[in-house]
Amino acid sequence: MSLPEYASQSVGNVASKSTAFAKVLNDAGVDFCCHGSDGFSEACRKAGADPEKVAQELDSVVGVPAQMSHDFNTWPTDLLSDYVLKVHHRGIRKVGPKILDLLAKVVEVHGPNHPELHEIQSLFQQTMVDLTNHLMKEEMMLYPFIYQLCDGDLNHHSVQAFHCGSVESPIGVMEAEHEEEGQRQERIRQLTNDYTPPADACGSLKLTYALLKQFKDDLHEHIHLENNLIFPRALEIESRVVER
Known part of the structure; x- marks a missing residue:
């Protein structure tokens, strides 16, 4: 194009x-x-x-298959939801604590010479607090209703309205939290010099920076799938299947 x-x-x-x-x-x-x-x-x-x-x-890259590439645009909404919950949500819970442990170690060793590590640690600690609450809200309230919408759409039956009136309300909250986390991840990227370890970095610090970058990249895919695919589709399906 x-x-x-x-x-x-x-x-x-x-x-x-x-x-x-x-x-x-x-x-x-x-x-x-x-x-x-x-x-x-x-x-x-x-x-x-x-x-x-x-x-x-x-x-x-048009027509060039990327390694482990997925054409998410063709996936049904419930499959996309499965992917987000079982790959991204589980990934955050698995990798996040490992990064926190590494940060504790590298701050103790390298913190005196690299004070930016203290801010990185503080930011990532807040990331895990906020994302833990964020994931819980999605899993307890938002995704169960999205699955109801998908089932109603697939099986051609109506669905009772979301308890607060429309799925647009929780989606708006989730998108605002995505924006806040995106800003925090950008600050971490800046503090790490685009995830470039300092010259005196030990193996643990290099691993920490690599995991922080992978965490950010995975989070970007996670948010992209929700903001640009799952959430708009949920709103469109709701407009057709919810009883008013």
Whole structure:
């Protein structure tokens, strides 16, 4: 596609076309998850990236299968929900504590020479507190209703309205929390110099930075799937199957 064709779409829509596209945008620092509704060119400029160059890189991966690539745009909503809950939610609970343990160790050893590690540790501690609450709200309230919507849509039956009137309300809360976490992850990225370990880094510090980057990348996919695919679909299905 040409730049005008990309520019006519939201960056979230572009990212949804394939994981290869999402990787190009992620590598360019373009925020397609928390700000997926931004236009393609606007999102590139916010990231300090040249929209024309990013468009060329997107064209270069068209038709090239990425390793472990998933065409999420073709997945049904309930399968996407399964993926988020069983891959991303479980991943946060598994990897997050490991990162906290590593941060405690590297702060003790390297903190005197690298004071930024103290802020990184504090930020990630808050990440785990907030995400623990966030995941619980999604699992207890939001996703059970999304599964009801999917079942009603698949089996052609109506669904009773969400207890607070519309699924739009909890979705709005989740998206606001996504935005807050996105800002925190960006601060961690800045403090780690884009996850580049300092020259005197030991093996543990190098591993910590690598895990922080992977955590951020996984979280970006998680938020992208919810903000740009699952949540809009849930609202559209609700408009058709919920009793009013």
